[in-house]
Amino acid sequence: MKSRMYQLLWTEVRMLVNQFKQTITTPSMLFFYCVTVFGIFFVSMVVSSMLTLTPVFLQLGSVLEDIIDRGMLFAAIGLLSASSVVSGFFGLGPASGLTSIQENILLPAPVLPYQVFISNYVRRIVRRIVFVFLGMLAVLPLLTEANLLFFNASFLIMCFILLLETNYFLGAISSYIRIKIEQRTRSRLRFMVAALLGGITLLPVLPEFTSTFSLAFLVPSNAFTMVLTEMTGLFSLDISFIIGFELQFIVYMIAFLFTANICNYDYYEQFSLAKGRDESEGNFSRFARGEVDFSNTRFRDPMVWIMLKDFYTRLRSPFQIWKYVYVVAGTIFVVYLNVFRPEWFRSIQIPANLAFAIVPAFLLMMILLIQMSSVTSMLSFADEKENVYLLKASPFKTRDIVLAKFLLSLFEVGIAVIPACGLLIYILRIEGYLALITLAAPLTILFTAIGIAVGAYVPVLTNDPRTLPVPLAFSYPIINLSLGALMIAIVALFADSQNILEILPLYTISLTVLFLGIAAKAMNSYL
């Protein structure tokens, strides 16, 4: 029995090593990795030379102490745990780590569920550590410039990951509770338990428990917040942050072993049920689903067909509906904020001595927000799964396919960007520079085109069109960040000249066309 566990672990490690070997022997993969790492390195060098961060960080502490209070900090981080517990309740728990490969090979094999779980988890954590390490190396210039000790920053990030991993286990335990309850009752009331569990997780973050050092610090979110406060000196209690880390680690190990212990065959069941659902459609989206009848359509353009097909297939995933709900509710909310400026939600008051840093910060935030919203464009080809080959084999021009994907993604990204930018201009008031927000439009167009190009490359690099290879996924934000920063540099450079009205559109359009061209070229060179 022991040796089977060992075999499983050994094989997982073997696979990681093989993947690494494959990566460094595949030039295109290596290329994307290098783009990513050196890109981040370069960007962080540029950013760190542009912003003098040290005074910002020195004062950030006192600014933060003014804006938020200790209880809020604990509550905010506690919310992270609570949300994993609530979403874990509806989630798959350890079954979410299973794949159909394991379903066919390990599930019928004489191994126990906890062994499968542990080997899966070890792989996950090794990968995570490697990526974090690479990431830390890449942002080294930024860290040194900010006078943050490399050790401190790495340590904080490690603790944060520890918190996230513990949260994952909490979610798994919460899903176990759901399975147990569902074996007893199917009454609707069982969903109340999710709220109850979330509430229980939030209870120990109350100031009553956290204002002094107490047993409540065994709660992972509290332990992490303690590391944060003691390390930065923000709301410090003058205890060594190492204690916080030790508490975190102990609870992490307990949660890990506990989760391994509750892994049983029920999770196999959960997995195959979820897979069955995945292959059909979500419960929730059924009511919102429309039918498309391609035989009887007004449109005579294949581009429109592809767009309609994509639109309706997307509508069948529950996530998409939540997104539209978010867009509508979010837009209404930010309009309300900007018009009425309510008392209870105040924008951040920037101290005068920090004002110099606020415009770059605003722009950076804007780029990041648009970046996050535009991820859907990168996925628009991956969403096709194996059908991407069907699409390619169908009698459409490559140009039409790429344009259809681009236009629909532009719509999706555009509507998601609106609430984010609205919130940004409300929170970070940059009086006098408000016109900068108009840059959001060219950025959105450009990022969407880049996303399409990166997404179209997936089937070129692998023969599994469902999953984005890691370097590809990572190079996307880097390309965005670089070209976005370049756009802003151009704007800054030509700000006073009339030419900006020609240069900016030229820049945006030519790059957009270039990336769409790359996407079309990628589609013509699938493996």
Added chain:
Amino acid sequence: MKSEELLRLARVLKIPLSKRAIRRSWLIEEILLEFERREPETAQARKLHSPAIQIEHLEKRFGSKVAVRDLELKVNPGEIVGLVGPNGAGKTTTLRILTGIIKPTRGAVKVNGFNMFSETVKAKHCIGYIPEKPTCYPSLTAREYIMFMSRIYDVPPEIALVRMRKYVDVFQLDEFLDAYIGTLSKGNLQRVLIVGIFVRNPPYVLALDEPIYGLDPRGAWNLKALIKRLRSEGSAVLISTHILEVAAELCDRFVIMNEGDVVGRGTLDTLLQYHKDARNLEEVFLGLTGGIPQ
């Protein structure tokens, strides 16, 4: 076979290599002798429980949909049973329950006398499964995967090496042995999975879900020949297939399913006797599952 592999095999098999110059032919002969000395002893040592596969009152629901209804099925050692039926009949579901991937809504499954739900590990240890859609770890090499399977099923490494060599030759996998599984073609992947099953200790209890599908004629022929030989050596095989000629040629008995129900069972002769107007298995099948199209 490459010389290094020969040497490695010789070392694992503990063939004395003290002579200065070793002739290749001598070494191959020694290894083959050693193969024979080892294989039968393991084959004869074990015998399967009778029946090797026993499914009782099996029912599986997915929500309100009944995928399998009240299924009874037995496979004895030395017997090949064909599970046939139209698409969506519940064949794959049955095999997935049999191999312990999913749980039945009701009913019991025993493999080699072990109950799949109370003695899960023991039961799973006995059964080999070829899934409907062949998938495997893309970043392992074929050799690594096969050795991994042998370790999971407690096969000593030297025996595993010998068996791997034997079945790799049967299925012409030699040149793909060190290729990443992600780069293999569908048929070769299927062969790797098959070899992964046969490195275990015989006799086997097999649940094969359309194993012929995707293999080329030679691969299919080899697999059929192998299954027939295993039957004579006392293995029990439950095989789901759409290719009725294969089923008719290979199987001793049939279970015909339609929409979750068993609509016919028995040997080809009894089926033909019962359905007087049918001339072959195909017509029996069509007659039982919605009528023969004109």
